[in-house]
Amino acid sequence: MAILVSLGAVLAIVVIALIGAQVGPLQYLLGILVPYAAFAIFIGGFIWRVVYWGKSPVPFRIPTTAGQEYSFPWIKRNRFDNPVKLWEVLVRMFLEVFAFRSLFRHTRAELRGGNLIYGPSKWLWLGALMFHYSFLVIALRHLRFFVQPTPEFVKTIENIDGMLQIGAPHMYLSEVMLLTGLAILLGRRFFAPRIRYISLANDYFPLFLIIAIATTGILMRFLFRVDIVGVKELVLGLASFHPTLPDGIGAMFFIHVLLVSALLAYFPFSKLMHMGGVFMSPTRNLVNNTRMKRHVNPWWTPPKFHTYEEYEEEYRDLMKEAGIPVERE
């Protein structure tokens, strides 16, 4: 059900774009207005979400002791899993963001001959790594359309990515890697029973959406070619706020762009926000210095005390009247 709903949603986007691309005025909507709106939602939503997270107090350190914490000198500690210094946290963050270390530690539980055994399982890590890095490379390569002249590093990436020089235009390694990575990530949800059980529509939708984006991109490059000069004119126009709509670009481009717009607009409200969230996660970015520094709960407001002295002050007359002894006359 979750699979069908998300697949249906992605196909609906494709169909809408396909129809829209046939009608002149709608091209203006699909090629210019929708991308602008989606980009605005992306940035605005991203900031809103991060600020929203920033408002949550973190009253104490969350050490997540995947390693031995700092203790007696004769106990060997795990510096990067349980950091006490800033630079150690930075190393932990770096490894998390660039090497997905948490995923690397992923284990799998399995019943074998009546025993529950745990073993390493690197597929998730491998798929995620392939997917994210090729996505990054592809996003950077797209700068070719957004900036004129193309920055030098983009050309370098392009040359390395296309180094096999298969066909014209060249096939890129990242295209293959991206789809392989996505296939692993999706295959997990399809075929691993426990993961299938916990997968929701909002797990499948981003996967299908990105697969659709990659597929339309590849089709546009190799099968249904579009006028790249026209595309660059449109995209440069968008990026310089002088949008123009050259005609005869080709429908595949509008499908691709509507899918990307959907991804951008959906991003801040979805699990994809882990892009910003990884930097905000207390289990990754906090030093475990509970025992070295006092952390005051930010909610803490001194409670109102009513001391005996104040009590007596308030009721002294009544107390005296009733013959109750008072400390001060």
Added chain:
Amino acid sequence: MYDTGKIIVGLAIFVGLVTSPIWLNKGKAAPKPSPKLDTPAIQQLEKKECVESRQFMRSTHMQLLNEWRDRALRKGERRYINKKGEKIYISLQNTCMKCHSNKKEFCDTCHNYTDIKPYCWDCHFIPEGRKTWASTEGHS
């Protein structure tokens, strides 16, 4: 908000990066290329037509060239029949570049605009009696 300073720096970096094309373009779109068709060979044509339709050539000439290359060199076939049924001799230098002898004003205008550098000119000669190998001037 807690850790406001750090969060704002982080967000500023994020917004700066995703909007970088806007800053890099400085609000000006580079002019679009206008490839020139006024070569002697084309001026002598009765019907000013390319090998295939203009729309097809604009978007798909690289695939056509790739197909030509494979046909000529792998299958030894030097005849291409276009959609209109005309026979065309397969050659980069003797067909394409005979009509489009103005590589600089034609091929290069588009390729520079989109920053494409076909490596064909490492080996193939550029027309108009260029004496050097193209690659010594940087291939474009």
